[in-house]
Amino acid sequence: MKERKKTAARTRAKEAPPPAKAHAGGGPRERIMEAAFAVLMEKGYAGASTLEIATRARVSKRELYTLFGDKRGILVEMIASRAARMHQALNLPPATDHSGLAETLIAFGTTVLVEVCHPIVVTMFRVAISESDRPAELAHVLDENGRGAHRRALIAFLGPMVRAGLLGDADPETVASQFLSLLFGDTLLRVVMRAIDPPSQRDCARRAQTATAAVLQLYRPVSRT
Numbered sequence: 001m002k003e004r005k006k007t008a009a010r011t012r013a014k015e016a017p018p019p020a021k022a023h024a025g026g027g028p029r030e031r032i033m034e035a036a037f038a039v040l041m042e043k044g045y046a047g048a049s050t051l052e053i054a055t056r057a058r059v060s061k062r063e064l065y066t067l068f069g070d071k072r073g074i075l076v077e078m079i080a081s082r083a084a085r086m087h088q089a090l091n092l093p094p095a096t097d098h099s100g101l102a103e104t105l106i107a108f109g110t111t112v113l114v115e116v117c118h119p120i121v122v123t124m125f126r127v128a129i130s131e132s133d134r135p136a137e138l139a140h141v142l143d144e145n146g147r148g149a150h151r152r153a154l155i156a157f158l159g160p161m162v163r164a165g166l167l168g169d170a171d172p173e174t175v176a177s178q179f180l181s182l183l184f185g186d187t188l189l190r191v192v193m194r195a196i197d198p199p200s201q202r203d204c205a206r207r208a209q210t211a212t213a214a215v216l217q218l219y220r221p222v223s224r225t
Contacts, residue, residue: 029067031057036074041123044131045075045138072141079124079145082115094160098220101166102212104157109183109208110201112150116184117191117198121146125192151176167219175219182211 026034035056039048050071054064068074088111095101115121128139158172167175187207190196199207 028057028059028063032059032064032067032074033078036071037078037120040075040127044127045071046131072137075138075141076145079121079142080149082118082121082146094164095166096164098166098216101161102216105179105212105215106205106208108154108157109179109211110205112180113183113187113199113204113207114201116146116188117204119198122188122191122198125188129192147180151180154179165221167216168221170219175215178218179211179215182214183207 032053035053036048038056039053043052048071050061050064053071053074054061057064064074068077095104124138124142128136128142131138154176155172158167158175161167162170162172162175185207187196187199191198
């Protein structure tokens with residue numbers, strides 16, 4: 001068992017994309033997140049200690065706790081920062097017609113798929129899977145602050161669209177779930193399993209267009225005469 005875990009750790013360290021190098025003037029927050037990613041790749045979530053993270057980041061443990069609270073707090077911010085980029089596509093004026101709604105959904109879907117299939121995010125999924133015999137804290141952080149966050153953002157966007165009559169009398173949560181299911185399919189699973197390479201920007205846009213067309217067709221308002 002120990003040898004298997006050591007082999008998995010070496011594989012993670014070898015395959016993981018290198019984190020961005022901290023500039024000499026990089027702030028402690030950035031250095032801590034970079035160090036946390038490096039330690040996570042080498043030792044897994046359970047084996048990553050705040051002492052080693054602080055040492056590599058050249059900060060005190062007290063400063064680390066002040067900025068992030070604990071190890072989980074570091075991971076939450078790392079994942080949430082990527083999730084925030086996904087949500088930028090929804091920060092648009094409310095759509096007033098199907099064309100505007102489709103444009104926003106396609107932009108959002110493309111961004112979400114690109115970000116979730118980013119090598120760093122995929123590597124973190126692989127680490128979470130490799131630690132399946134331990135408490136699934138990393139998996140919970142990934143789910144709540146990644147998938148859960150962009151699902152909540154999409155539901156919040158769709159609510160006014162439903163009230164405006166652009167999606168009939170659909171339930172925003174149901175629409176969001178169906179859109180994301182159509183968007184991802186088994187793509188993320190196959191990427192994590194190394195069965196396929198991460199999709200290109202063009203491939204992500206194509207999947208987002210297909211998912212958008214299907215959802216808008218399914219929930220097209222019925223004209224009343």
